[in-house]
Amino acid sequence: MKLELANTADITLTEPEWALLLLADPSxxxxxxxxxxCLLLRALDTEDRLLGLALLQLTPASTQxxxxxxxxxxxxxxxxxxxxxxLLQQCQTLSREKGLDSLWIATxxxxxxxxxxxxxxxxxxxxxxPDFFAAYPEPIVENGILCLDLLLLACPLAEI
Numbered sequence: 394m395k396l397e398l399a400n401t402a403d404i405t406l407t408e409p410e411w412a413l414l415l416l417a418d419p420s421x422x423x424x425x426x427x428x429x430x431c432l433l434l435r436a437l438d439t440e441d442r443l444l445g446l447a448l449l450q451l452t453p454a455s456t457q458x459x460x461x462x463x464x465x466x467x468x469x470x471x472x473x474x475x476x477x478x479x480l481l482q483q484c485q486t487l488s489r490e491k492g493l494d495s496l497w498i499a500t501x502x503x504x505x506x507x508x509x510x511x512x513x514x515x516x517x518x519x520x521x522x523p524d525f526f527a528a529y530p531e532p533i534v535e536n537g538i539l540c541l542d543l544l545l546l547a548c549p550l551a552e553i
Contacts, residue, residue, distance in 0.1 A: 401448070450463050460491070461496070465480060478514060494550060497519075505538075516548045517548070522545065
């Protein structure tokens with residue numbers, strides 16, 4: 394597996410890339426809103442086929458410099474093979490190399506597998522935004538759970 398990086402301001406996303414992004418966030422409008430100023434990380438196989446991707450955004454905070462994984466998705470045929478974990482670790486490494494203090498990620502209350510992955514990679518729940526997904530045009534149901542709340546997780550980069 395290899396990593397390919399691109400600034401989203403310099404590229405036009407392909408339909409397969411959009412399909413992956415919409416797996417993680419089913420609102421195209423929401424993705425378009427946070428897409429600009431992100432670094433696109435593509436996980437490719439040895440024949441340059443897209444396995445998964447992540448969007449990493451650097452964000453200044455009041456006293457720290459942080460990064461946020463805005464989107465992380467793996468093609469359904471390749472899930473459960475460690476690609477999501479590898480992409481998340483690449484985001485951590487890139488953020489740490491830029492001298493950043495912490496890496497944030499958000500997910501829905503119904504995203505049980507994602508919550509497990511993030512915590513295994515050093516993330517801790519730092520906050521909840523109640524009813525964040527209630528305004529989405531279509532209800533999101535995962536694992537038989539209605540997704541309503543946004544969970545905010547952070548990983549202090551000095552500790553990993």
